[in-house]
Amino acid sequence: MSDAPKSFATNAPRSGRGFAARLDKQEAGYLCYVQTKDETGYDAFYFLLLSPEKEEAFNAIIGRPGQADLQDYGVVVASGYGRTPHKGARDKIMELYGLDALALIEDAKKKRKSGE
Numbered sequence: 001m002s003d004a005p006k007s008f009a010t011n012a013p014r015s016g017r018g019f020a021a022r023l024d025k026q027e028a029g030y031l032c033y034v035q036t037k038d039e040t041g042y043d044a045f046y047f048l049l050l051s052p053e054k055e056e057a058f059n060a061i062i063g064r065p066g067q068a069d070l071q072d073y074g075v076v077v078a079s080g081y082g083r084t085p086h087k088g089a090r091d092k093i094m095e096l097y098g099l100d101a102l103a104l105i106e107d108a109k110k111k112r113k114s115g116e
Contacts, residue, residue: 033105039067043083047093050074
């Protein structure tokens with residue numbers, strides 16, 4: 001499979017298997033990680049550079065049934081299939097933003113579990 005499609009099922013991020021988290025503030029917005037299912041039901045992940053003016057609208061779609069095109073909310077920087085970002089996606093985030101994607105995702109998961 002190649003990179004994941006740009007749309008995703010919005011009901012998954014609030015389920016036990018998927019989530020969306022802001023990872024890091026960038027000059028152009030927030031770098032977000034979205035773990036969910038694509039429109040065909042496959043596990044997929046996306047790194048989205050969320051436009052600041054679209055943050056409220058993006059937060060409103062998380063957890064709602066149906067699908068959304070992430071490109072409506074910012075730029076999909078990297079994506080792929082699976083529940084964990086592959087090395088190519090992690091390397092791209094490191095190259096573009098100097099960030100360790102796995103460490104940021106684990107931190108976001110811990111904060112989510114603790115209710116922060």
